[in-house]
Amino acid sequence: MTALNVSMSPPASSAVRPVDGLVDRKLALWHLVASLVFLGVALLAGFSFSLQFLQKYPFPGIELLSPGRWRLVHTNGVAYGFLANAFLGCLYWAVPRLTGQPVYSRALSWFIFWAWQAIVGVTAVGLILGHAQALEWGETPTYVDPVAFLGLILVAVNFLTPIFRAKGPMYVTLWYFIAAFVWTPLVYAMGNFLAQYLVGGAAGGAIGGLFIHDLVGLFVTPLGWGLMYYFVPIILKKPMWSHGLSLVGFWGLAFFYPLTGIHHFLYSPIPLFLQHGAVITTIAIEFVVTTVIINFFGTLAGRGDALRTSLPIRWFYTGMVFYFTTCLQCSFQTTLTFQRLIHFTDWVVGHAHLVMFGVFGFWLLGSILYLFPRLIGAKAYYSDALNSWHYWLSALGTLIMFTDLLVAGVVQGNLWRNLAPWEESLIASMPFWLIRSVSGTMIIVGNFMFFWNLYKTWQMTVASRQTQPAMPGTSPMPA
Amino acid sequence: MIARPDETRTKRIVIGCIAVAILGPASYGFFEKLYLFILAVKKDQLAGFTIVPIANYLIVTAGMVCLLLWATRHGMFRNIEKPKYDMLEREAELDALDEQTRKNEP
Amino acid sequence: MFESKSGIFLIAGLGFFALSFVVMAVLPWMIYYKEPEQTVAMMAQKGMVPEFADLAERYPEQFKKHFGEVNYKTYAEALQLGHDVYVAEACWHCHSQFVRPVSNEDLRWGPVSHALEYQNTLQRPVLFGTRRVGPDLIREAARRPNDWHVAHFYNPLSVQPTSVMPAYSWFLDEQGYPNKKGMAIITYIQSLGSWLREYPYFEGDGPLGPAAHPEQPYGGKPVPKQVVNAPTEGSRQS
Numbered sequence: 001m002t003a004l005n006v007s008m009s010p011p012a013s014s015a016v017r018p019v020d021g022l023v024d025r026k027l028a029l030w031h032l033v034a035s036l037v038f039l040g041v042a043l044l045a046g047f048s049f050s051l052q053f054l055q056k057y058p059f060p061g062i063e064l065l066s067p068g069r070w071r072l073v074h075t076n077g078v079a080y081g082f083l084a085n086a087f088l089g090c091l092y093w094a095v096p097r098l099t100g101q102p103v104y105s106r107a108l109s110w111f112i113f114w115a116w117q118a119i120v121g122v123t124a125v126g127l128i129l130g131h132a133q134a135l136e137w138g139e140t141p142t143y144v145d146p147v148a149f150l151g152l153i154l155v156a157v158n159f160l161t162p163i164f165r166a167k168g169p170m171y172v173t174l175w176y177f178i179a180a181f182v183w184t185p186l187v188y189a190m191g192n193f194l195a196q197y198l199v200g201g202a203a204g205g206a207i208g209g210l211f212i213h214d215l216v217g218l219f220v221t222p223l224g225w226g227l228m229y230y231f232v233p234i235i236l237k238k239p240m241w242s243h244g245l246s247l248v249g250f251w252g253l254a255f256f257y258p259l260t261g262i263h264h265f266l267y268s269p270i271p272l273f274l275q276h277g278a279v280i281t282t283i284a285i286e287f288v289v290t291t292v293i294i295n296f297f298g299t300l301a302g303r304g305d306a307l308r309t310s311l312p313i314r315w316f317y318t319g320m321v322f323y324f325t326t327c328l329q330c331s332f333q334t335t336l337t338f339q340r341l342i343h344f345t346d347w348v349v350g351h352a353h354l355v356m357f358g359v360f361g362f363w364l365l366g367s368i369l370y371l372f373p374r375l376i377g378a379k380a381y382y383s384d385a386l387n388s389w390h391y392w393l394s395a396l397g398t399l400i401m402f403t404d405l406l407v408a409g410v411v412q413g414n415l416w417r418n419l420a421p422w423e424e425s426l427i428a429s430m431p432f433w434l435i436r437s438v439s440g441t442m443i444i445v446g447n448f449m450f451f452w453n454l455y456k457t458w459q460m461t462v463a464s465r466q467t468q469p470a471m472p473g474t475s476p477m478p479a
Numbered sequence: 480m481i482a483r484p485d486e487t488r489t490k491r492i493v494i495g496c497i498a499v500a501i502l503g504p505a506s507y508g509f510f511e512k513l514y515l516f517i518l519a520v521k522k523d524q525l526a527g528f529t530i531v532p533i534a535n536y537l538i539v540t541a542g543m544v545c546l547l548l549w550a551t552r553h554g555m556f557r558n559i560e561k562p563k564y565d566m567l568e569r570e571a572e573l574d575a576l577d578e579q580t581r582k583n584e585p
Numbered sequence: 586m587f588e589s590k591s592g593i594f595l596i597a598g599l600g601f602f603a604l605s606f607v608v609m610a611v612l613p614w615m616i617y618y619k620e621p622e623q624t625v626a627m628m629a630q631k632g633m634v635p636e637f638a639d640l641a642e643r644y645p646e647q648f649k650k651h652f653g654e655v656n657y658k659t660y661a662e663a664l665q666l667g668h669d670v671y672v673a674e675a676c677w678h679c680h681s682q683f684v685r686p687v688s689n690e691d692l693r694w695g696p697v698s699h700a701l702e703y704q705n706t707l708q709r710p711v712l713f714g715t716r717r718v719g720p721d722l723i724r725e726a727a728r729r730p731n732d733w734h735v736a737h738f739y740n741p742l743s744v745q746p747t748s749v750m751p752a753y754s755w756f757l758d759e760q761g762y763p764n765k766k767g768m769a770i771i772t773y774i775q776s777l778g779s780w781l782r783e784y785p786y787f788e789g790d791g792p793l794g795p796a797a798h799p800e801q802p803y804g805g806k807p808v809p810k811q812v813v814n815a816p817t818e819g820s821r822q823s
Contacts, residue, residue, distance in 0.1 A: 022573070053718075053749050055742070063755040068675040097573055098566060130673035135710045139675070164590055171562040175593050182598030190606070200622050200709030202700040203613040208710055210609045218602070234570045239563040242494075244556065247587060254597035255543065258605030259536075265713055267685040269700035271616055277532030277608065287501065294497065340687040344717035377581075417688045422720050423747040535608055546596075550587055559588070 022096045027109050029375040031089030032368050034117055036451060038081025039361075041124075043444045046074040050440055053433040064128055072127040072139050078356055079137055079215070080148075081120045086364040087223045088116070091159060091177070093371055094230045098171060101162035112154055119148050136212050138191040145192040152188055156181035172246040176226030179254055183218035187211060202269040209270075209278075210261030216355065217257035224360045225249075225292065228316060231367055232299060235313055236306055241298030245291055252288030256281045266339040279334050286331035293324050311387055315366025318395055322358040326351060341417065346432065347409025350402045357443070358398040365394070365450070372454060377465075382456035386449045393446030400439040408432035483564050623705040628780075629661035636775035637663060639731050644762050651765035660772070667773025668707045670766050674753065681714030682723040682777070695724035695778065695786030702780065719750060724786055726779035734771045735763050 051057050052067040059065040092109065096102050103109055126132070126141035133139050140148060160181050163174050191211025195204050233240055240246060262270055262278035296317075300306070306313045329351060332338055342348065369387065373380070381387055408429055415425040520530060550556070587593075633655075641648040641655045652659040671677065683698040684690050691697050702723070703711055714721075729737075733744060738756045741748040756767030763771060778784050 052751055055749060057751060061752050061754045066674065066753075067751050068678065069673075071678055072675055097570065100569065130670075132673055132675060133710065134672040134677060134712055136715050138710075168565070169558070169562050169588055170590065170593075171566045173566075175588075175597075178590060178593045179597045182594060183602055186602055190610070194610070195710045197709075199610075199614055200706060201617060201620075201703035201711060203610070203617045204709055205703070205711040205713050206613040207610045208713075210605065214605075230566075233563065233567060237567070239560075239567055242490075242560070243563040244559045245494075247556075247559070251543075251587065251597065254601050255539070258601055259608060261605070261609045267687055268683055268713055269698050269703060270613055273529050273531055274609065274613060276529045277535070280532070280536065287505065290501070343685070344681055344714070346716075349716065413688070416690075416693070416717075419689050419693055423745070426718075426747045426749060531612075532608065539604060547587070555588060 022100070022102055023093055024103075024106055024109060025375045027106075027113060028089045028092040028371065030113060031085050031092065032371065032375070034113075035082050035085030035089060035364070036368070036454070038077050038085060038120060039447065040451065042074050042077030042082055043440075043447060045070045045077060047437065047440050047444055049074060050433065050437045054430065054437060069128050069130065069132075072132055073124050075137060076123055076127065076139055077120070078361075079220075080123065080140070083220055083356075083360060083364065084116065085120075086368065087220075087227075088112075088155070090227050090364070090367050090371065091223070093375075094173065094227060095159050095162055095177065098173060098230065099162045099166035101165045104158045104161035108154060108158055112151060112158065115147075115151050115154075119144055119151060123148075133192070133196060135191060135195055135208050137215050138195070138208075138211055140192065142192075142196065145188075145196075149185060149189055149192070152185040156185060171229070172240070172243060172250065173226040173229045175250050176222040176229070179250075180219060180222035180226065183214070183222070183258075187214040187218050191215070205265050205268060206262050206270050206274065209264035210258075212264055213261045214258060217253070217260065220356075220360050221253065221257070224363050225253075227367055228296070228320070228363060231312065231370060232296065232316055235310055235370065236299065236303050238299065238303060241295050241301070245295045249288055249292035249295065252291070253285070256284045256288060260285065260334075263334045266334075266336060266343065275336075279336065282334040283331045286327050289324065289327040293320060296320055311384075311391060312366040312370040314391060315362050315369065318391075319359045319362035319366070322354055322362065322398070326355045326359065329354075341413035342409050343413075345409035345412040345416075346405040346429070347413070350405025350409065353405070354398065354402045357394075358402065362394070362398075365390075365447075373457070376458055376461050378457050378461040380457075382453050382460055386453040390446045390450040390453070393442045393449070397439045397442030397446065400442070401436055404432050404435045404439065408436075483560075617700060617704065620701055620704045622709070625661045625665045625706060626657075628705055628707070628776075629657045629664060631780065633657060633660045634726060634772070634775045634779045636727065636731055637772050640763070640768050640771065643731065644768070647758070647762045647764070648768065651768060663769045663772040664707065664776060666765070666769035667771070667776075670756075670770045671712070671773060676722075677712045677714045679716060679718035679750070680720065680722045681717050682712045682721065683714070684721060684723060690721070694721050695784070696781065698723060719748075722774060722777050724778040724781075724784065726775050726777050726784050728785040728787065731771055731775070734774065735767065738763075738767060738770075 048058060049067045049071045057067050092103065123140045123144050126144060127139060131141035131143075133142060133145075159177065163170075163178060166174075190207060191214075195207045195211065199207055229240065229246065259281040260278050262274050263282050266275050266279070268275075297320075300313075300317065307317060308314075333342055333347065333351065372378075411428050411432070412425050415428060516529075516533065519525075637660050638655050641652075648655075652663060684694045684696065686697045735757070737744050737750075738753045739761065740752050740754075741750040753767075756763060756770060758764045
């Protein structure tokens with residue numbers, strides 16, 4: 001039975017569960033739960049690392065709890081544990097429903113699930129034991145790299161099959177997904193194999209920069225935007241403002257984004273004309289981003305009340321405002337003028353946190369908020385207040401952290417340029433680092449409230465099912 | 480069935496205005512800088528060393544524009560807004576189906 | 586083409602990636618591939634830093650146990666192990682390894698970094714770094730004595746009260762002497778920048794102070810007043 005037929009004509013027999021044949025709810029749920037577990041670990045790791053900056057690290061002098069190593073767990077946990085798992089969970093929902101085709105193989109999907117958790121787990125243990133590689137976000141130990149690469153290819157096969165089987169013109173989400181599935185394994189191989197084994201020195205630095213930026217631009221960004229193009233219209237029950245304009249956004253991203261890598265190492269020994277090229281493309285991206293943002297706010301026009309009534313929509317559009325902010329910031333900070341001052345300072349750290357948590361984290365948390373009741377068959381959340389707290393604490397925490405680190409970066413850059421003794425830049429940074437830890441605490445508290453809410457909702461659903469097994473009202477809640 | 484409005488007049492005007500607002504200053508900036516760049520290269524100034532990346536971008540962009548024109552001539556972009564309506568309809572169908580099967584459950 | 590599956594797969598997916606790879610990765614590689622990448626053994630042959638021998642003098646028993654004798658082979662071994670420790674502890678997250686030509690960095694740290702300094706296997710992947718919580722290290726050779734490093738790794742606050750660097754007590758054995766890891770990372774750090782003709786450059790001073798090089802203390806630039814009056818990092822710590 002192909003699922004395409006199913007979506008055309010509902011089957012007569014109630015014993016058949018065509019929708020579940022299309023979407024493996026349990027698999028999607030497990031991916032989302034795994035992503036939240038890793039998010040929790042990554043948040044705590046980041047917080048404890050931030051205490052080191054206040055000279056208050058709780059576990060000093062213990063090799064396996066060295067803050068330097070746990071910083072690796074923080075960044076890699078977010079990238080491969082939280083983001084990758086959450087994306088997979090959402091993809092298992094979105095791709096079959098968009099194409100009308102189930103993924104390539106259910107057994108393969110489960111294999112990927114367990115393999116990916118093993119990869120992330122082994123990576124975390126390897127990093128703590130000191131097997132890291134010297135490439136930002138490519139620190140995954142060398143023995144994990146080939147396995148992770150194979151895993152990414154399996155993911156691509158699993159999802160590209162339904163996309164290529166579907167007939168008719170494609171929706172914009174699927175363009176982004178196709179490109180992401182091609183790019184991610186290529187990027188991963190380039191960063192982890194070429195830079196490690198073949199090309200060293202300044203040329204290797206160029207590849208490293210390309211890898212760092214491609215991981216954001218060609219793995220996280222297309223999947224994130226693809227999900228937004230899917231979730232926003234279906235929650236608003238309203239088509240995108242312009243499907244044609246999204247074509248501009250997609251092709252602009254595809255062309256310009258991969259060409260920006262070297263902007264991570266401006267004023268470095270990499271040839272200057274290449275640095276100039278990277279600066280030009282980075283600024284060009286800002287124009288592309290503007291078209292996408294116009295499209296999404298055009299879609300929202302007339303439904304602004306959804307920001308108040310629908311929490312997922314609020315997460316999504318907050319993320320979009322942050323996205324526009326980071327991209328605007330990026331087109332300035334990438335210029336050589338800005339780089340003189342802010343390179344190597346906390347400015348960049350603030351930028352990274354806004355992109356990774358404020359944008360993609362927000363989009364995924366919003367998606368999880370939308371999907372979770374549908375996946376477990378709950379009518380409503382245990383507490384809407386907790387969800388609201390989660391949103392406000394995360395949003396305020398991120399905003400405070402971003403602003404704080406931005407200012408800290410300018411202060412540090414000026415102290416360095418003025419040739420003040422190095423310690424002065426540390427002393428001057430301490431108050432900023434304190435605010436950073438506090439804002440981080442806000443984010444952590446908000447997210448653990450969310451975890452608690454999810455747990456209670458699940459408990460409630462199980463309990464209601466046991467008391468009323470024939471309850472008909474397990475339909476998904478409205479958004 | 481979701482209403483599928485054709486391109487409305489207001490929408491065209493909005494798109495036209497945005498296009499002018501973006502393309503106007505952008506092309507002014509681009510062509511002015513290109514002119515300065517050509518002058519710099521002619522006078523053999525230092526800026527000439529960026530000729531490699533700029534030539535790369537210009538050539539590839541020109542190729543993309545040619546592809547775009549070719550694709551338009553061969554009938555693409557005619558019904559470009561269709562998938563966004565199809566997608567919403569399929570989603571509604573799936574939701575209805577979902578509801579149905581859950582109600583029929585023993 | 587622009588909406589079709591194969592168009593997106595081939596042009597956007599493979600094509601644009603290949604384009605970016607050529608422009609951003611192959612091009613720089615073509616510029617530098619003629620410069621042979623030096624191995625650790627070759628670097629060691631070029632010259633050993635005196636600090637390596639100093640470790641053997643200060644901690645003879647421990648040095649004998651961990652490395653044996655002072656020669657180019659054990660020096661290369663120490664460099665490689667030191668680099669590996671530097672990567673494993675993610676030192677490069679808080680310490681950069683390149684001096685930029687802007688922001689007065691050449692006054693603070695010494696000559697601006699050159700691409701050829703990175704053509705060796707210890708810079709694969711390159712350790713440019715990503716953040717400067719602590720100072721840059723590419724001109725660190727001989728700035729501070731080995732003793733300072735041992736005390737600093739044991740407890741950074743003992744020599745630098747404002748430091749936010751964690752203590753790396755596992756670089757030291759029970760008696761407080763540097764163990765193999767500790768000796769290796771000290772050797773590695775003391776080697777950074779030792780390939781320059783003249784080093785170290787203290788903040789505000791040339792290798793032997795401005796007076797010794799009146800011809801060009803800062804590439805011919807006049808020395809800023811505040812630099813001359815500022816206490817140098819080297820003198821402050823020792």
